[in-house]
Amino acid sequence: MKKLILSFIILCAFACNNSPKTKDQQPYVEEETQQISPDVDLEDVRTVFSTLERDPNYNSLLKLVNQAQLIDDVKSLDDVTFFAPTNAAVERLPEDTYTSLRNPSNLEQLQGILTYHIVKGTFDAEFLKTTIEAQGTPYRVETLNGGFLSISNNNGDLLITDENANQVKIVEADMKSSNGIVHGIENILMPVQK
Numbered sequence: 001m002k003k004l005i006l007s008f009i010i011l012c013a014f015a016c017n018n019s020p021k022t023k024d025q026q027p028y029v030e031e032e033t034q035q036i037s038p039d040v041d042l043e044d045v046r047t048v049f050s051t052l053e054r055d056p057n058y059n060s061l062l063k064l065v066n067q068a069q070l071i072d073d074v075k076s077l078d079d080v081t082f083f084a085p086t087n088a089a090v091e092r093l094p095e096d097t098y099t100s101l102r103n104p105s106n107l108e109q110l111q112g113i114l115t116y117h118i119v120k121g122t123f124d125a126e127f128l129k130t131t132i133e134a135q136g137t138p139y140r141v142e143t144l145n146g147g148f149l150s151i152s153n154n155n156g157d158l159l160i161t162d163e164n165a166n167q168v169k170i171v172e173a174d175m176k177s178s179n180g181i182v183h184g185i186e187n188i189l190m191p192v193q194k
Contacts, residue, residue: 047075048082051177057184060090067102068110074118080180081141083117083149083160085188086171092187115145116162116191122181125173129153147191162189 049071052058061084065071074080090098101110119141128151132139138152138161150161158170172184 047179048080048084048177048182049075051175051182052082052084055175057086057172058084060087061085064090064101064110065114068107068114070111070114075179077118077120078179079120079122080144081119081121081123082180082182083119083168083170083185083189084182085117086184086186089168089185089187112145112191113188116143116147116149116189117185118144119149120144124176124181125158125170125183128158129156143191145191149189158183160185160189163192164190166190 049062049065052062065074074082093101100106101113121141123139123141128139132151132153138150140148140150142148147163149163152159152161158173160168160170162168166187166189168185168187168189170183171186175182175184
């Protein structure tokens with residue numbers, strides 16, 4: 001009986017190894033694993049806000065953005081351009097306007113002003129200058145709050161005109177981040193009050 005069982009096992013092993021392979025029975029080949037690129041680091045995943053947090057010249061803006069409860073909303077966006085007012089720009093606001101905007105009852109107004117500084121799409125300075133030159137007219141962009149900005153080139157300086165015809169110069173261009181680009185501006189842009 002033992003010989004019969006042993007013969008059966010040997011026969012099965014021989015038959016299994018020599019059976020013809022079907023398309024589904026491909027021999028296992030270990031594939032080469034891909035390495036994670038060592039060039040990727042935390043600098044590559046900075047959002048527009050973490051880019052601004054690294055520069056003390058935007059502390060006043062960040063206080064307003066925090067007050068407006070917009071940081072998480074904007075961090076979740078991809079592909080944005082943020083025209084970021086510098087500390088000097090925020091300080092140019094009249095004291096009563098600044099105090100009013102900081103009042104919690106004016107949250108929607110503050111959110112409207114801040115989202116007026118953000119547009120969908122990543123527009124670096126070179127793209128803006130080239131596009132303006134090619135079309136021969138200012139470049140018009142729609143902001144997150146639904147208003148519009150017009151960007152023009154004046155002897156190499158990029159100027160942004162808001163809907164109230166106020167002109168603001170880009171003073172620090174092309175601060176890149178993982179979800180867009182930031183341009184520092186010298187004054188606050190004001191949307192048309194609705």
